[in-house]
Amino acid sequence: MSFDGFVTRAVAHELENVLTGGKVVKVYQPSDTELLLHVRNRGRLHKLLLSAHPAYARVHLTENPTDNPSEPPMFCMLLRKHLEGGRVERIAQDGMERVLHIDIRSRDELGFETTRRLVAEIMGRHSNLILIDPDSGNVLDAIRRVGFGVSRHRQVYPGTGYTPPPPQNKKNPLEIGRDGFIASLDYNAGRLDKQMVERFSGLSPLLAKEILHRAPLGDREALWRTFSGFMAAAREHRYEPALFDTDGKQGYSVWPMTHTGGEIRRFESISECLDRFYFGKAERDRIRQQTQDLVRSLKSEIEKNVKKIHILKRELEEADKAEEYRVHGELLTSHLHLVKRGDTEARVINYYDPEGRELVIPLDPMLSPSENAQRFFKKYNKLKAAVKWNEEQIRKAEEDNAWLESVLVQLENASIRDLEEIREELEEEGWLKSQPRKQNRRKKDxxxxxxxxxxxxxxxxxxxxxxxxxxxxxxxxxxxxxxxxxxxxxxxxxxxxxxxxxxxxxxxxxxxxxxxxxxxxxxxxxxxxxxxxxxxxxxxxxxxxxxxxxxxxxxxxxxxxxxxxxxxxxxxx
Structure with a gap:
């Protein structure tokens, strides 16, 4: 997958057509890295998702359901203040970079018209969503504040001037001509796909490999024609969004990738493609991060129970000797007249044996015959009690593991709202210590x-x-x-x-x-x-x-x- 400059361009074009002139009716912040803007335009409600997730950063229209916190975070409250009720004026890409500017015109507290710019920077783990005042150039706030201690070169903090991400000093591929393209590459150095990525902005390794794949090896003119064909399609906004799946490895692009092989699935819009690709990924990742310690603890309990069950079953196998001890005790009791203190063994007729064979019973020479018999009965009773106890403990441990396994599945499939109920259940069952909670008046009964x-x-x-x-x-x-x-x-x-x-x-x-x-x-x-x-x-x-x-x-x-x-x-x- 690659949210490159061309995907950003396709998204910007689609959003410009769909949202420009629309009214921002609601702003939500489903998580600490995501925003959801509800925009009504031409009689239809659109949901715009903006994500600064370190692994799944993106911007697109979505139809997937989201869970929103009952108490909006501070950044969400700020956005509601500045953006709700405003009109989307402009959506544009910064060159071929993975940066989108969304300008929204609204009214301030005094009723004067003002413009606010929401900047989405899609840059992997450095991704961010920033609200700025384009007139002053100052940052109003960001979903991820960056202080001097994090970056000496670029701070993103309320009151600081907004500085765009550092330029990469690459050429704009949409503006390059034949001669400039051919001169940009060292054909003797090899790895032409890597060279294209290093020299042209917005070009991902995935698209560069596709361009190289479609051109005959060593043919510079064919490579230019292939490259220029993609650039012409991008300039004219002729996109064919597609997902590809090769041996379980999935990805997406604004054009079908033929070099990856495998299954290709096409979509009408880039948002539909991205919405399908990212379905559930970010939420599951967020849940995984929030529950990793809990999951580790539950898995540890399951492993402990598995070991416990193994030990208890092994003890049950040893408990098979219980019947032997009972027989020894009863035979010794019926032959007390043949045994005296100091004997190390007693040879008696085993009347439990159909053939009536002789049985040798080991004795403790320090005990009387009667005491030896009682010793066997005590061992018998102890093992019989152990059998019952072990069987009960095995049943309980197996039930615990079945329940813990079900909780692990629920954690994997949970939404943010479900987590609180799961934690409460674990506390009620004694698997977690009770935690103090804020009283929420809107919490469902x-x-x-x-x-x-x-x-x-x-x-x-x-x-x-x-x-x-x-x-x-x-x-x-x-x-x-x-x-x-x-x-x-x-x-x-x-x-x-x-x-x-x-x-x-x-x-x-x-x-x-x-x-x-x-x-x-x-x-x-x-x-x-x-x-x-x-x-x-x-x-x-x-x-x-x-x-x-x-x-x-x-x-x-x-x-x-x-x-x-x-x-x-x-x-x-």
Missing amino acids: HPEPLSVRSSDGITIQIGRNNKQNDRLTHRLASPTDTWLHTKEIPGSHVVIRAREFPERTLLEAAMLAAWFSKARDSAQVPVDHTLVKHVKKPSGSRPGFVIYEKQRTLFVTPDPDMVRELLKRQPKG
Whole structure:
């Protein structure tokens, strides 16, 4: 993948056509690296995503659902103050760099018209989103402040003058002619793709390799024609956005890449292409960062339980000797008259043996015959008690691991809002220490499952943690609704909220059950479905644990595109 200067150019062109003249009706900040601007233009609401994520920095229109914090961060509040109610005047790229300027005209506190510029710098781990006053050139604030201690050459802080990213002193590829292009390259030095990247701004290694791939080796004129063909398409904004997938390695470009091989999928717009490529990536990465310590702790507990189960089972194997001790004790008791203190062994007839063979019983010479017999009975009783205790501990450890595995799956599939409920459950179950929390007056009293609409317009609900699973299955669902869950695989409860529905709705619900499970990346995932009235929660069991009967099983392979379309059909509000 490569959000290069040409992708930036295509995005700028699309946004200029779609958003110019539109009104900014709402500003959100879903995370510490992302902004979401709702812009209404020509009777349609558009969602503009701007991300300064170190790995997934980008700008594009999106249709993917997002979770926004109940309390907006300070930068979001500042943007609302300056941008909401304003009109998008201009969207432009800075040369061929990965920098976008979005000018929005609004009114200040005194009612005077003013222009604010939102600058999106897409530069890997140095990416940033900066609000500036273009008249004064000063920074109003940034989603990522950069002080003198971070960079001596360029500070991004309220009140400082805005300094663009340092120039790379490369040539603009859209302005280069034949002679200049040929003279720019050293054909004897090799690695022409690398040379093109070093000499021309906005050109990524991916596009440079494609240009080289399409030109016959060593033919300078053919290389120029190929290069100039791409540049002409860029000048005229003739783009063919595409995703490519080669042996599991995915990427995107504004034109199909033929040198990568593999599957190519084309899109009508660059935003649609980027929206599909980044679907869920940044959110999962953000969740992973926030939960890595928790995940590590839970995995450690699972490993401890696995070792504990192994030790307990080994002790159970040793406990097989319990019956032998009981036989020794009873035979010795019935032959006490043949044994005296000081004997090291007793030879008795084993009447438990069908053939009545002689059995040699080892003795402690310091004990009396009766005491030796009692010693065997004590060993027998101790091992019998150990068997019961070990079996109970094995069962408990296996149940703990099954529950912990389900929590790990939920953490992987969780949204920011779900994390708090998962942490609360871990605290209630004693796996985490209780943490003081700020009281939020708008906090919901009950965990709310995710709701979507099937292609047939039927509501499907998904519990994304155990509290939501419990509430969905045992409180919200009706007895005649259909309940789904991956067969013997940790995952979410899914409920179709209807008595009757087409086969397509069942398949879509099964797809969601497979997607929100540990088997998300597997093929032919078994999904059980039955009526809610056949799903029971055993007394005293943990949240989310159920037993069910009269189920049928179908097999589905999770399809990210289908899931994405379903998740877009969430009810508003």
